[in-house]
Amino acid sequence: xxxxALTIDELAQFCKRKGFIFRSSDIYGGFSGFWDYGPLGxxxxxxxxxxxxxxxxxxDDMAGIEASVISHPTTWQAxxxxxxxxxxxxxxxxxxxxxxxxxxxxxxxNCSACGGKYEVQGxxxxxxxxxxxxxxxxxxxxxxxxxxxxxxxxxxxxxTARKQLPFGIAQVGRCFRNEIAxxxxxxxxxxxxxxxxxxxxxPDEKTCALLDAGHKKVxxxxxxxxxxxxxxxxxxxxxxxxxxxxxxxDEWHAYWLAExxxxxxxxxxAEKIKIREHMKTELSHYSSATFDLxxxxxxxxxxxxxxxxxxxxxxxxxxxxxxxxxxxxxxKTKQKVVPRVIEPTFGMDRIVMAxxxxxYEHDVKRDNVILHLPAYLAPAQVAVFPLxxxxxxxxxxxxxxxxxxxxxxxxVYDESGSIGKRYARQDESGTPLCITIDPESEKTxxxxxxxxxxxxxxxxxxxxxxxxxxxxxxxxxxxxxGKNVETRVK
Amino acid sequence: xxxxALTIDELAQFCKRKGFIFRSSDIYGGFSGFWDYGPLGxxxxxxxxxxxxxxxxxxDDMAGIEASVISHPTTWQAxxxxxxxxxxxxxxxxxxxxxxxxxxxxxxxNCSACGGKYEVQGxxxxxxxxxxxxxxxxxxxxxxxxxxxxxxxxxxxxxTARKQLPFGIAQVGRCFRNEIAxxxxxxxxxxxxxxxxxxxxxPDEKTCALLDAGHKKVxxxxxxxxxxxxxxxxxxxxxxxxxxxxxxxDEWHAYWLAExxxxxxxxxxAEKIKIREHMKTELSHYSSATFDLxxxxxxxxxxxxxxxxxxxxxxxxxxxxxxxxxxxxxxKTKQKVVPRVIEPTFGMDRIVMAxxxxxYEHDVKRDNVILHLPAYLAPAQVAVFPLxxxxxxxxxxxxxxxxxxxxxxxxVYDESGSIGKRYARQDESGTPLCITIDPESEKTxxxxxxxxxxxxxxxxxxxxxxxxxxxxxxxxxxxxxGKNVETRVK
Numbered sequence: 001x002x003x004x005a006l007t008i009d010e011l012a013q014f015c016k017r018k019g020f021i022f023r024s025s026d027i028y029g030g031f032s033g034f035w036d037y038g039p040l041g042x043x044x045x046x047x048x049x050x051x052x053x054x055x056x057x058x059x060d061d062m063a064g065i066e067a068s069v070i071s072h073p074t075t076w077q078a079x080x081x082x083x084x085x086x087x088x089x090x091x092x093x094x095x096x097x098x099x100x101x102x103x104x105x106x107x108x109x110n111c112s113a114c115g116g117k118y119e120v121q122g123x124x125x126x127x128x129x130x131x132x133x134x135x136x137x138x139x140x141x142x143x144x145x146x147x148x149x150x151x152x153x154x155x156x157x158x159x160t161a162r163k164q165l166p167f168g169i170a171q172v173g174r175c176f177r178n179e180i181a182x183x184x185x186x187x188x189x190x191x192x193x194x195x196x197x198x199x200x201x202x203p204d205e206k207t208c209a210l211l212d213a214g215h216k217k218v219x220x221x222x223x224x225x226x227x228x229x230x231x232x233x234x235x236x237x238x239x240x241x242x243x244x245x246x247x248x249x250d251e252w253h254a255y256w257l258a259e260x261x262x263x264x265x266x267x268x269x270a271e272k273i274k275i276r277e278h279m280k281t282e283l284s285h286y287s288s289a290t291f292d293l294x295x296x297x298x299x300x301x302x303x304x305x306x307x308x309x310x311x312x313x314x315x316x317x318x319x320x321x322x323x324x325x326x327x328x329x330x331x332k333t334k335q336k337v338v339p340r341v342i343e344p345t346f347g348m349d350r351i352v353m354a355x356x357x358x359x360y361e362h363d364v365k366r367d368n369v370i371l372h373l374p375a376y377l378a379p380a381q382v383a384v385f386p387l388x389x390x391x392x393x394x395x396x397x398x399x400x401x402x403x404x405x406x407x408x409x410x411x412v413y414d415e416s417g418s419i420g421k422r423y424a425r426q427d428e429s430g431t432p433l434c435i436t437i438d439p440e441s442e443k444t445x446x447x448x449x450x451x452x453x454x455x456x457x458x459x460x461x462x463x464x465x466x467x468x469x470x471x472x473x474x475x476x477x478x479x480x481x482g483k484n485v486e487t488r489v490k
Numbered sequence: 491x492x493x494x495a496l497t498i499d500e501l502a503q504f505c506k507r508k509g510f511i512f513r514s515s516d517i518y519g520g521f522s523g524f525w526d527y528g529p530l531g532x533x534x535x536x537x538x539x540x541x542x543x544x545x546x547x548x549x550d551d552m553a554g555i556e557a558s559v560i561s562h563p564t565t566w567q568a569x570x571x572x573x574x575x576x577x578x579x580x581x582x583x584x585x586x587x588x589x590x591x592x593x594x595x596x597x598x599x600n601c602s603a604c605g606g607k608y609e610v611q612g613x614x615x616x617x618x619x620x621x622x623x624x625x626x627x628x629x630x631x632x633x634x635x636x637x638x639x640x641x642x643x644x645x646x647x648x649x650t651a652r653k654q655l656p657f658g659i660a661q662v663g664r665c666f667r668n669e670i671a672x673x674x675x676x677x678x679x680x681x682x683x684x685x686x687x688x689x690x691x692x693p694d695e696k697t698c699a700l701l702d703a704g705h706k707k708v709x710x711x712x713x714x715x716x717x718x719x720x721x722x723x724x725x726x727x728x729x730x731x732x733x734x735x736x737x738x739x740d741e742w743h744a745y746w747l748a749e750x751x752x753x754x755x756x757x758x759x760a761e762k763i764k765i766r767e768h769m770k771t772e773l774s775h776y777s778s779a780t781f782d783l784x785x786x787x788x789x790x791x792x793x794x795x796x797x798x799x800x801x802x803x804x805x806x807x808x809x810x811x812x813x814x815x816x817x818x819x820x821x822k823t824k825q826k827v828v829p830r831v832i833e834p835t836f837g838m839d840r841i842v843m844a845x846x847x848x849x850y851e852h853d854v855k856r857d858n859v860i861l862h863l864p865a866y867l868a869p870a871q872v873a874v875f876p877l878x879x880x881x882x883x884x885x886x887x888x889x890x891x892x893x894x895x896x897x898x899x900x901x902v903y904d905e906s907g908s909i910g911k912r913y914a915r916q917d918e919s920g921t922p923l924c925i926t927i928d929p930e931s932e933k934t935x936x937x938x939x940x941x942x943x944x945x946x947x948x949x950x951x952x953x954x955x956x957x958x959x960x961x962x963x964x965x966x967x968x969x970x971x972g973k974n975v976e977t978r979v980k
Contacts (some may be wrong), residue, residue: 019650025562072515160509436926
């Protein structure tokens with residue numbers, strides 16, 4: 001359904017035109033690396049965040065938190081961010097474009113735009129600094145990731161939420177990185193939202209009872225470490241189960257990687273996800289295995305999520321710096337242990353961008369963009385149109401809007417322009433269902449519901465609309481839920 | 491229902507013990523002015539934010555946004571924050587306690603703790619500064635309020651969301667203020683969440699068609715300007731309608747103040763809200779009227795929200811600094827105008843704190859804290875207990891948990907300890923409904939549901955549980971929804 005020709009610029013223009021995403025401070029010429037979600041964008045974004053929560057946090061073995069962006073400065077010394085979370089700024093000697101390199105790339109790569117040689121400008125920390133307090137200011141940092149709060153609050157959460165191993169702590173929140181060269185629309189920003197969790201496991205427990213046949217069967221398009229070492233980009237079609245057998249990751253790591261892929265599948269994104277296994281040379285010294293989850297964006301395949309086996313490293317660091325005991329009593333083994341950690345991460349803005357790329361279709365026949373977003377994620381689930389916008393029609397429409405909003409759904413009321421124009425607007429907004437109240441409605445107490453993707457229409461009794469909408473949001477096809485009509489409302 | 495003796499320390503201890511709110515970076519001794527929401531707190535907080543959105547944003551005349559925390563630095567020059575958003579730090583010469591004063595208070599007040607004289611330490615900006623960009627860093631600010639994004643994005647939102655005057659732009663988001671003396675638990679923090687909106691109106695339009703009899707009847711406990719000038723603290727019992735008649739505020743301003751009070755009423759907080767009218771001497775030069783909405787916290791009555799008539803000031807400032815036209819064509823009058831603005835604001839963390847204060851009861855008879863939160867706001871709506879936690883009971887319980895979670899509700903599964911202990915835990919968490927699966931359930935396919943506040947129990951068929959829960963969340967009494975039983979499950 002994606003237009004093959006979609007470019008990042010076309011997407012950005014569309015997002016601005018429809019009110020999904022604006023440049024921050026647009027009236028001042030923007031501010032590089034910062035973006036605002038507009039009226040449609042904020043609704044989509046909220047739905048994605050809520051779905052993350054529903055999928056990963058609403059479980060017996062998980063607990064959520066919402067921590068402060070600014071925390072005690074020792075946080076970032078313990079985590080290693082102060083010492084080593086930095087990039088190297090380079091400028092191409094030929095085309096003069098500035099960009100960033102990972103420290104490992106310096107001297108090994110040439111300008112990606114023109115092939116020229118890079119000149120190193122210096123190494124820059126990605127952490128934003130600020131001063132806290134007036135009389136005796138303390139230098140502090142804006143968080144570059146949400147994970148550290150989960151480590152710092154680990155004991156408090158475990159005790160207050162009465163969790164036993166294994167369990168996880170999740171968070172969705174704003175993060176800040178002073179990127180040298182923000183680029184690719186909302187892909188590489190200086191302010192962005194991460195959804196991630198740390199899953200705490202007994203250090204000796206390698207088997208995972210939750211890893212069932214369904215997880216093992218999950219398909220993976222894998223770029224493995226061996227292939228990358230050879231300098232190749234060939235993908236292997238494999239499964240989570242096969243990856244475990246090959247010893248690429250332990251069962252708990254496999255379970256969470258499978259769950260991440262299953263979530264992407266539910267979002268309709270799985271087909272464009274590939275898993276890139278980190279090479280031994282890339283791995284942090286504390287990690288036994290790390291995977292990137294890359295999505296095929298119009299500008300190329302790049303990271304939308306990750307999954308790292310972090311072992312006991314982070315808790316160990318905080319134990320060392322805080323002198324607190326971050327261990328937990330395990331009921332099964334009767335041991336006090338510092339758990340090991342699996343860390344699944346998602347770039348929430350990158351998911352929004354992937355959803356938009358995936359949903360975007362410029363329909364030549366309809367001469368319009370159709371945004372094929374899943375119904376439950378769309379900015380609005382329903383639009384209600386009184387055909388004339390007058391008298392009884394308006395009254396019925398407004399009552400219906402109220403009834404639908406009470407269910408917590410996004411509902412648009414639109415009485416302006418021809419029905420065709422109103423459909424076109426909602427197609428571009430991604431609204432799956434448009435309900436029209438016409439003169440027939442007054443007589444027969446029924447309304448027409450039109451499906452965004454197929455443009456097919458069904459007639460439904462007014463009293464049954466809520467149930468029909470609920471079913472469509474849960475995945476049923478509209479055409480099976482009412483009396484099909486040709487095109488009663490054009 | 492509130493314990494008369496509730497102190498802020500008792501509340502803070504309770505919040506830490508139950509996992510509502512922790513000090514940020516607790517393992518490093520905390521970081522003054524920063525807090526983390528724990529597992530229960532984050533669910534309550536999310537429900538409050540969602541309810542704000544449902545009440546104020548899910549309307550035809552509103553649009554939401556989610557803007558970046560960091561924006562173009564000119565933002566804060568135009569807004570006046572760089573020049574004048576500061577407090578004066580003082581230290582008491584007698585008890586040595588440091589605190590902050592508004593500039594207007596300097597030389598006029600003595601130490602609130604001991605009555606000693608204050609010594610001025612200097613004037614400090616409340617704006618957190620940071621540097622953006624690596625090669626040529628720009629000094630920028632963390633936002634001190636969310637409002638400026640609504641002014642900067644005003645035209646983009648108006649055009650893309652196709653809004654006509656009057657309409658509003660809303661946002662909920664993190665803000666940062668470098669407070670000199672953070673205090674009173676999460677009341678005065680350095681990082682906090684504001685929910686607010688700017689409502690744009692034709693500058694000549696003073697009448698408001700939405701202000702109906704219901705709004706006019708809304709009761710107000712008013713501390714008016716005249717009384718304050720006289721140095722008195724006497725409250726007047728009045729109404730929104732009477733305040734309009736007295737010329738204290740125009741109709742649009744009155745409409746939104748009434749809506750704010752109606753929301754507080756729905757949250758169960760209205761009885762402890764008073765409205766403080768700003769005195770002429772306090773008013774900013776651009777504001778014709780401003781009201782604080784104060785809540786009676788255990789440490790005294792203080793601001794939980796506000797409502798300012800900001801006129802055309804902010805848009806005018808951004809027009810001046812950006813040289814952009816921030817005007818809109820008004821269909822009714824066929825005029826291009828810079829709208830005037832009404833700004834209702836809420837401190838979202840302060841609402842959480844007000845809800846907790848209001849809900850907290852230390853029940854001596856039950857020897858337990860009962861948190862009487864409204865069902866739809868509680869961290870979890872339901873807890874499910876298999877009496878023994880084994881065999882069929884567990885199976886039924888887990889299936890029920892799954893069914894209830896699919897509805898989007900917060901659901902706790904608990905099989906540990908006596909039923910009495912499980913009830914007590916959920917009473918402290920504020921969970922309104924506890925469902926027990928016992929040996930009877932297996933035979934008769936029915937379960938016991940127990941009400942948090944009354945401890946009364948009803949028996950309901952398993953298949954009808956979802957509907958009963960839905961009705962209780964919507965405000966119906968549990969005892970009317972099933973067969974009352976004495977205490978089947980103790």
